[in-house]
Amino acid sequence: DAMVIQNPRYQVTQFGKPVTLSCSQTLNHNVMYWYQQKSSQAPKLLFHYYDKDFNNEADTPDNFQSRRPNTSFCFLDIRSPGLGDAAMYLCATSRVAGRYEQYFGPGTRLTVT
């Protein structure tokens, strides 16, 4: 089945220790997104890629970076995680045009100790 896969599902890191989360998709969608979701809140868009074109949200902290080496893969790098970065990180994909729904992966729950 075509899908969005995220690894790892759970990640524990230490305060200030860099961490990388990964996302892959078999849907062949052009657009990939990273969201941060905290408890009982809506997902908050961090950035998205339209193919290789990177788009950063204005309020995304510099601590968050992303890479998309090819159509299928996208990475979220948190350079110096703080306690406030503990959250669920969601990857999503969508087609370029025609329909605008997004398909989400299962998420990576990040804990910062």
Place this chain on the structure above:
Amino acid sequence: QKEVEQDPGPLSVPEGAIVSLNCTYSNSAFQYFMWYRQYSRKGPELLMYTYSSGNKEDGRFTAQVDKSSKYISLFIRDSQPSDSATYLCAMSAGPGAGSYQLTFGKGTKLSVIP
């Protein structure tokens, strides 16, 4: 005023009840409307997708969009305990600046009691 308003609940109903979930929005440019279901500690799962005004039915789920009132609804018939989850509405303006962004409601937490 927030762009999308959604009552967070929690909403608790007995098994078999009809559930009505709603969102209101302020941006008249929104044309694409979605409902996502999110189980605890999982990613959102797309339930319904609607373009512009009207109704769409899929099994026990019906989505309604009233653009004149800026109001969307999701109805769940014959609710089951497995429907217990948080339901998020989301919407998009479509082609143009910011077209790839979804604006989400905060989600309504639903519990269906056996």
